[in-house]
Every structure is written in structure tokens, then in C-alpha cells.
Amino acid sequence: MLSSTYSQALVACSLLVAIFASYTALDMAGRVATAQGREQHWWRIGGACAMGLGIWSMHFVGMLAFSLPIPLGYDPLITVMSLVIAIIASAYALSLVGEASLPWRRLVAGAFLMGLAIASMHYTGMAAMRMSPAIQYDPGLLLLSIVIAIAASGAALWIAFQLRQYSTRVRRLRAGAALVMGVAIVGMHYTGMAAASFPIGSVCRAARDGVNTGWLAVVILIVTLAVLAIALIISVLDRRLESRTAVLAHSLAEANEELTYLALHDGLTKLPNRMLLQDRLKQAIHSASRGNTRFALMFMDLDGFKAVNDAYGHQTGDRLLVDVARRIAESVRGEDTVARVGGDEFVLVAKIGAPEDAASIAEKLTTAIEVPFQLANLELRVSTSIGIAIYPGDGASERELLANADAAMYHAKSTGRNCYCFFEPSMNADVHAQMQIIQDLRLAMERRELVLxxxxxxxxxxxxxxxxxxLIRWNHPTRGLVPPAxxxxxxxxxxxxxxxxxxxxxxxxxxxxxxxxxxxxxxxxxxxxxxxxxxxxxxxxxxxxxxxxxxxxxxxxxxxxxxxxxxxxxxxxxxxxxxxxxxxxxxxxxxxxxxxxxxxxxxxxxxxxxxxxxxxxxxxxxxxxxxxxxxxxxxxxxxxxxxxxxxxxxxxxxxxxxxxxxxxxxxxxxxxxxxxxxxxxxxxxxxxxxxxx
The missing domain is CATH 3.20.20.450 (EAL domain)
Incomplete structure (x- = not known):
């Protein structure tokens, strides 16, 4: 048999390429696993090419390190076929680790198929020398090389799947894993090389018309390292961009959430505002009409709040409103809606079984609010007037319910305050009269009906x-001279x-x-x-x-x-x-x-x-x-x-x-x-x- 030798420098280069290719493969696996949609598709293609080129380059540099006492060359077509096999094997590996889970059965089957593919790449590359007579292989070492390829593939798949989520700790583990995987791939390659024997008198038919090996190792190393480096750089830059985008998206999501909250809640009491109340009312109407149930809408206005606000200032008034809101919320059930719709106006939407339930809630609220409030060194007293409208009897829409409850509240104020009143149709006459006055007053400006x-x-x-x-007077067309009061x-x-x-x-x-x-x-x-x-x-x-x-x-x-x-x-x-x-x-x-x-x-x-x-x-x-x-x-x-x-x-x-x-x-x-x-x-x-x- 012909005696063979190895270039130590190229062997070392093949090991470095294997480690670098393994690290790139792990990084690509992470990018494929975290990417979405078309982005994942392009990362899988780019990753397969970079990873396949790295594995094949390690194999080919290792072959170039091998020499015999005869001229050697490599058939271009067969060599390209071995590269294609490496890329297909890489694409298969990336598709496996990109799945949401990797059961043991799929891992074993994937390791077997990928190991055979890598072994096929190696022995196809060996066939590119077109030796005559053919290369003789030691069955034991050939089988061992295939077993090593399968074991290395299984380990690589499992490691890549476990380390696909990026973090500082994962980055260190990838470096160690790349070293182990590189050694395993090199071990498979040189085991396969050791299985090959070349009889005396063998001739390399690719030496005459194949690829010249004199400069090929340098070119392959440069190209491979450049491709792997570019792939890693792109991956790192994309990851940073993705990280910054994720941070920005998170910040925007938080800002949107805060803006949504502010748009739907009162800034002082943190209770739902009128906009959110209308939505809750629509939901309550829909639920009550579907389930043939009732709910009460209570319109509350504080008695004596203006006097407190005027006497002690807006800051004290605001603190009082916060305490009132807290007492109202503590006096009702968690599923009820309490909203602030105006300066000292609150609305409660509560599910009830009968009107008596609404009366009980209203009594509880009036009792809770008439207890004196302690603010710093002040003892402040206010009460509340409550108007109650019941769905479905007192209105079919949120606007109608609010208007009727508001009318009932004004009636409660006019009858002595610190009490509650259920809506009655006659109350609406007063509300409509008020609305008519406001409408007529708008027209009075245009028609010059106001006089001094x-x-x-x-x-x-x-x-x-x-x-x-x-002193202003209103010369109304039907009511005559209306006094300012x-x-x-x-x-x-x-x-x-x-x-x-x-x-x-x-x-x-x-x-x-x-x-x-x-x-x-x-x-x-x-x-x-x-x-x-x-x-x-x-x-x-x-x-x-x-x-x-x-x-x-x-x-x-x-x-x-x-x-x-x-x-x-x-x-x-x-x-x-x-x-x-x-x-x-x-x-x-x-x-x-x-x-x-x-x-x-x-x-x-x-x-x-x-x-x-x-x-x-x-x-x-x-x-x-x-x-x-x-x-x-x-x-x-x-x-x-x-x-x-x-x-x-x-x-x-x-x-x-x-x-x-x-x-x-x-x-x-x-x-x-x-x-x-x-x-x-x-x-x-x-x-x-x-x-x-």
C-alpha cells in the first residue's frame, strides 16, 4: 500500500474551521428558531449555505492536508456534489432545531439521517480523486466513521436545540459546544481517512484534468472563513437590531397601554371615565338583554362639595374627591362599575335582582359618604344625592339610562339632598325643559334676544x-322678559x-x-x-x-x-x-x-x-x-x-x-x-x- 502523510498546518486549519463552522451552525440555529415568517425562511437558506460550506470546507481542507507519493487532484463535479450534500444536510438540521419541540424519536432519526449525509459527503469527496484502482476501505474503521458521524450529528442537534435562545450564558455555552462538535467532526473525518488504503501502483485520474491542489487550500480557507465571518456578523447585527426593536416595541406597548389607561380612566381618582363607562354600559345592556336580568344605574352628585372647594381650595377638594371615590368603591362589589363623569359626579352600574337591591346599595352609599372625612387637620362633611334608573324599565340605551338617572338625581337634590330617588317618567319633563332652555339660549345669542x-x-x-x-334680561319670544335667575x-x-x-x-x-x-x-x-x-x-x-x-x-x-x-x-x-x-x-x-x-x-x-x-x-x-x-x-x-x-x-x-x-x-x-x-x-x-x- 502507498504510504500517506499529513500537513500538520492544514490539519490544524481543518480543526479551526470545524470549530468555527460549529459555532456558526449553533448561531444560525438560534436565528432560525427565533425568526418569524419569511425572515425565518431566508435565515434557514443562508444558514444552510454557511453551515454546509463550513462543514465541507473542514472536510476538503482535511483532504488537502492528505498526501500520497503520487500526484493528486479532485474532480470538480464530484467535489461540488459533496458540497451540495453538506448544504442539504445543514438545511435538514436547521429545520429540525427550528421546530417548537424535538422529541427523542425525531432526534434519533435526524441524527441517523444527518450522520449518513455527512458520511456521504466525506466519501463522495474521497471519490472525487477518481483513484485507479479504487480506494480500499477497512470495514471496521468505515463503520466507525459512520457511527461517529451519527453520534456527532445527534449531539450537534441536541446542543443546537438546547442553546437556540440567545443570552450571555448561552453564548459561552455555544463556544464550548462548538469546540466539542468541531473535534467530533474532525474525528469522524480522519477516522474515515484512516479507513482508506491505496494499493501500490494506484493512479489519481483527477490529477491530470481535475482541480489543482497547490493553491486550493488557501482559497478555500479564505472563502470559508469570510463566509462564516460575514454570516456571524450579520447574525450579531441583526440580533442587536432585533433586541433594540424588541426594547422599543416593549416601550411602545407600555406607552400605548398607559395612554389607553389614561384615555379610559379619570386622572384624579383612577376610576373609569365617561368613555369607559359607556362601553361598560353597552356590555351590561347586552348581557342583561341576553340573560333577561336587571341592573341599576345610579347617578351620584355630592352635596356641599362646592362649599368645601371654595373654602379650602381645589387641592383639598381633589383630596376629598379621591377619598369619596375610595369609599364608593369599597361599598360596592368588585364586578360593579364605579365611574367619575364630572367634577363631583359619580356613576355606579350594579347588577341587581329587584329594585329593593338598588335601594339597599343606595342606602349603603349615602351612609358611607356622610361619615366625616379627615384630611390633615380638617374634618369635612359632605353627603350625596343619588338618582336610580333600572334597566330595562327606565331606558333601552346607555344615553337614555344616564339621562333618566340624572333627572332622578336632580329630583333627589330638590327634595332635601342626602337621599336617593328612583326615576319616574314625570321627572323627564324637568330635564327636557332644561334642555329646551339651553337650546333656546343658544338661539337667543343669534337672534339678539338678550338685552341689558x-x-x-x-x-x-x-x-x-x-x-x-x-343686568342681563332675556326677551324670550314666548315667555316674555325672563330674569337672569x-x-x-x-x-x-x-x-x-x-x-x-x-x-x-x-x-x-x-x-x-x-x-x-x-x-x-x-x-x-x-x-x-x-x-x-x-x-x-x-x-x-x-x-x-x-x-x-x-x-x-x-x-x-x-x-x-x-x-x-x-x-x-x-x-x-x-x-x-x-x-x-x-x-x-x-x-x-x-x-x-x-x-x-x-x-x-x-x-x-x-x-x-x-x-x-x-x-x-x-x-x-x-x-x-x-x-x-x-x-x-x-x-x-x-x-x-x-x-x-x-x-x-x-x-x-x-x-x-x-x-x-x-x-x-x-x-x-x-x-x-x-x-x-x-x-x-x-x-x-x-x-x-x-x-x-
Whole structure:
């Protein structure tokens, strides 16, 4: 037999290629296992090519390390066939480890088929030398090489399946596994080579027209290492991109989840908001209609919350709302829905068997809320009025149920508060009447049905006239002249008060300009500001524009705000009032004595006058407590350098007492009723004529 030798350098290179190829194979297995859809398909093709080329290259470099004392060469076609076998075997391996599970039966069958494929690649590569006579193989070593190929394949498949999920620990284990797999593949190859014998006189028929081996080893090594390196680099970069994408996707998912939560829940109490309530109501209606069951919708509004909010500020009011929400949630079952739908309005949707169950829940809620709330050093008391609508009897849709429960709640408020009322059809008449008023009020702006009447203001005790207060009236086409008490609350509720208030301000300034032009340059005009209008961001600009439009001095305008409005949010009120003061506009604190003032803040308000509420004037006499209160208010105002205005003067006794107590200005029916501008001037002229006589 011909004696054979090996190039130690090429043998070492074949081992390194085997280890590198094994690591690449493990990495490709991980990419195939974690990829999805078409991406997985392309990773399987690319991985099979890289992995197959690596295994085949190790085999071919090992053959190039082998030499005989005769010229050697390799048939190109047969050599390519061995490469194709390696790629097919790699593709099969990657498809196995890409499955969700790898049972032992499939592992054994896969190891057997892949081992035979690798052995076929090896011996096909040996056949590429086209030896004559043919290569003789030792049966024992040939069988051993096949067994080694099958065992190595089984181990490789199992390791690749176990290590396909990427992590820092898995990366280290892959390096160790690649070393073991590389040694096993090299062991199979050189066992197969050891099984081959070449008789003396053998000739390599591929040496003459086959591939020249002189430069082939270097080319194969360079190409293989480049392909494997590129495959690994692409895999690493793709994994990093995938990792960053996963982090970004997770962050986006969390952000979307948070946004969804915020969109469906109240930011203060964390209860469902109106949008989520409507969805829950639809589900409750669907479930109840399908199962022929009932549920109750309870509309709750807190009694006395506005007083707390005005007295202690919004921060305390918000904390109170949070505690109220907690008590409501603790008083009902977990499957019931509690929602906050407005400032101090809550809604409960609860499954019931009979109306009596709804009454029991309502009683439990009223009892829970009327217990005093402890906030820091404050003990606060509120109650709740509850309106109850039952499905299916009191409405077929969520909108109808809410409207009916709301109507029942208003009825509960009107009957004494801190109680509950079941909806009755007659209650809807009030709701529809309110809605009609709001609708008519919208049209009143367009149709110019709103007018201003003016009530004169006098220097105490009886004149002269120093100006007027503008008071709105609604000249309704069917109801006649409607006083403000009958429509202003609805304008406040609907938000229409803001455009109405802007119109009032502009019209009062226009009328004041006419009076100026008529010679009454020492008069002032007073205009009331609603809480919504006072808090509106465009107030300062509206006042400035109205004065400029009618060429009025700012000092000719007095803006009246209630004591409660000024104290609702003191810092914000101070900022707005200071801007008005800097403009030159006079500020009057209206209804003084009825709100919840803090004298510490009151002295900081840039006001020019205090207006005593008519409630103190009505029962004014020497022996009443009202006289003491008015006297205290006058003394306080004088200390703060404020003018004192008393409204609601209807008797000569009140006129005399208010003058004696020190009021600067009087206003009331005794001195002059609210009247249209033409009648106002006639009244002034008539009074002037009477004084002359």
C-alpha cells in the first residue's frame, strides 16, 4: 500500500474551521428558531449555505492536508456534489432545531439521517480523486466513521436545540459546544481517512484534468472563513437590531397601554371615565338583554362639595374627591362599575335582582359618604344625592339610562339632598325643559334676544347718581322678559355663559360710551363676571378690546366678582385681578359676607370696593345681628381703604341705617329699579328736575 502523510498546518486549519463552522451552525440555529415568517425562511437558506460550506470546507481542507507519493487532484463535479450534500444536510438540521419541540424519536432519526449525509459527503469527496484502482476501505474503521458521524450529528442537534435562545450564558455555552462538535467532526473525518488504503501502483485520474491542489487550500480557507465571518456578523447585527426593536416595541406597548389607561380612566381618582363607562354600559345592556336580568344605574352628585372647594381650595377638594371615590368603591362589589363623569359626579352600574337591591346599595352609599372625612387637620362633611334608573324599565340605551338617572338625581337634590330617588317618567319633563332652555339660549345669542337693563347706583343716602350696574334680561319670544335667575344657571352649566358674558361686557361699554357722549363723564358702569368667565383665559384680552372698541377709560368700568369666585383659587385670582388693576379697571367683591373668605388673602386682593349682600340688608334694624355684621364689614372695608356698596335697599329705614353705618354707595328698588337705557336716562332727568324744584 502507498504510504500517506499529513500537513500538520492544514490539519490544524481543518480543526479551526470545524470549530468555527460549529459555532456558526449553533448561531444560525438560534436565528432560525427565533425568526418569524419569511425572515425565518431566508435565515434557514443562508444558514444552510454557511453551515454546509463550513462543514465541507473542514472536510476538503482535511483532504488537502492528505498526501500520497503520487500526484493528486479532485474532480470538480464530484467535489461540488459533496458540497451540495453538506448544504442539504445543514438545511435538514436547521429545520429540525427550528421546530417548537424535538422529541427523542425525531432526534434519533435526524441524527441517523444527518450522520449518513455527512458520511456521504466525506466519501463522495474521497471519490472525487477518481483513484485507479479504487480506494480500499477497512470495514471496521468505515463503520466507525459512520457511527461517529451519527453520534456527532445527534449531539450537534441536541446542543443546537438546547442553546437556540440567545443570552450571555448561552453564548459561552455555544463556544464550548462548538469546540466539542468541531473535534467530533474532525474525528469522524480522519477516522474515515484512516479507513482508506491505496494499493501500490494506484493512479489519481483527477490529477491530470481535475482541480489543482497547490493553491486550493488557501482559497478555500479564505472563502470559508469570510463566509462564516460575514454570516456571524450579520447574525450579531441583526440580533442587536432585533433586541433594540424588541426594547422599543416593549416601550411602545407600555406607552400605548398607559395612554389607553389614561384615555379610559379619570386622572384624579383612577376610576373609569365617561368613555369607559359607556362601553361598560353597552356590555351590561347586552348581557342583561341576553340573560333577561336587571341592573341599576345610579347617578351620584355630592352635596356641599362646592362649599368645601371654595373654602379650602381645589387641592383639598381633589383630596376629598379621591377619598369619596375610595369609599364608593369599597361599598360596592368588585364586578360593579364605579365611574367619575364630572367634577363631583359619580356613576355606579350594579347588577341587581329587584329594585329593593338598588335601594339597599343606595342606602349603603349615602351612609358611607356622610361619615366625616379627615384630611390633615380638617374634618369635612359632605353627603350625596343619588338618582336610580333600572334597566330595562327606565331606558333601552346607555344615553337614555344616564339621562333618566340624572333627572332622578336632580329630583333627589330638590327634595332635601342626602337621599336617593328612583326615576319616574314625570321627572323627564324637568330635564327636557332644561334642555329646551339651553337650546333656546343658544338661539337667543343669534337672534339678539338678550338685552341689558341698568340699575342706578347712588351716593349715600340719596344721590347723586354715580353710575349703574348692567343686568342681563332675556326677551324670550314666548315667555316674555325672563330674569337672569331663570336662565343664568343653565348658561353656566352649558358653558354659554362665556360668550354671553363677553356680549354683556361689550354692550355695557357701548352704552357707557353713549352716556359719556351725553355728558355723564363722571359715571361708571358695573358688570358682573361669572366664575367661568373669570377663569377663562381670554378675559384680560376681552376687557382690553371692549374698552378700546368704545374708547372708554378703564376707570369707568367696574368688574364685580363674587367672594367665592375670588377665593376659589387665590393665587390665580390674584394674578388676574392684578392684571385688571394694572389696566386701570375697578374691582368690586360682590355678595361679600356670604362666602368663605380668608382675611389673610382678602387684604392682598387688589379690590376697590366691597358690596354687601342683599341678604344682610333685608332684615336690617337696630337690634338684629345683620346690623352688627354690616357694621363689621363697613369697618373692615374702611380699614382696607375700600368703598362700601350696599345693594337691596328697599325701605327708608334701611337707607338711613346704611348711611349711618358708613356705606358709600346705595343701590336698590327704593332708589331705582333696573330699566332699559332710554328709561334710565328719563329717570335721571326726572330726578334732576325734581331736585331743582
Amino acid at each position: 337693563h341698568y340699575q342706578p347706583k347712588f351716593d349715600a343716602p340719596a344721590g347723586p347718581i354715580i353710575g349703574a350696574e348692567a 331663570q336662565f343664568v344657571p343653565f348658561a353656566e352649566k352649558s358653558g354659554l355663559i362665556v360668550p354671553i358674558g363677553e356680549w354683556v361686557l361689550d354692550e355695557a361699554c357701548r352704552q357707557m360710551r353713549e352716556w359719556y357722549d351725553a355728558g355723564h363723564v363722571d359715571w361708571t358702569i358695573a358688570v358682573n363676571l361669572s366664575p367661568l368667565q373669570f377663569a377663562h383665559t381670554g378675559l384680560i384680552e376681552t376687557v382690553r378690546n371692549a374698552l378700546a372698541r368704545h374708547a372708554l377709560k378703564p376707570s369707568s368700568l367696574t368688574l364685580e366678582i363674587t367672594e367665592s369666585t375670588a377665593m376659589a383659587n387665590v393665587e390665580v385670582s390674584l394674578a388676574i385681578l392684578r392684571q385688571l388693576q394694572e389696566m386701570g379697571v375697578n374691582i368690586s367683591i360682590d355678595d361679600f359676607g356670604t362666602g368663605y373668605s380668608s382675611l389673610l388673602y382678602l387684604k392682598r386682593l387688589p379690590a376697590t370696593e366691597l358690596k354687601i349682600d342683599r341678604g344682610f340688608v333685608r332684615d336690617l334694624s337696630q337690634e338684629t345681628e345683620d346690623a352688627a355684621i354690616v357694621s363689621a364689614i363697613v369697618a373692615l372695608g374702611q380699614k382696607l381703604n375700600l368703598k362700601i356698596v350696599a345693594e337691596g335697599v328697599e325701605t327708608t329705614e334701611q337707607q338711613a341705617m346704611l348711611t349711618e353705618l358708613g356705606c358709600d354707595t346705595l343701590q336698590g328698588f327704593l332708589l331705582g329699579r333696573p330699566m332699559p337705557p332710554t328709561q334710565f336716562l328719563e329717570s335721571v332727568e326726572a330726578r334732576a328736575s325734581a331736585d331743582c324744584e
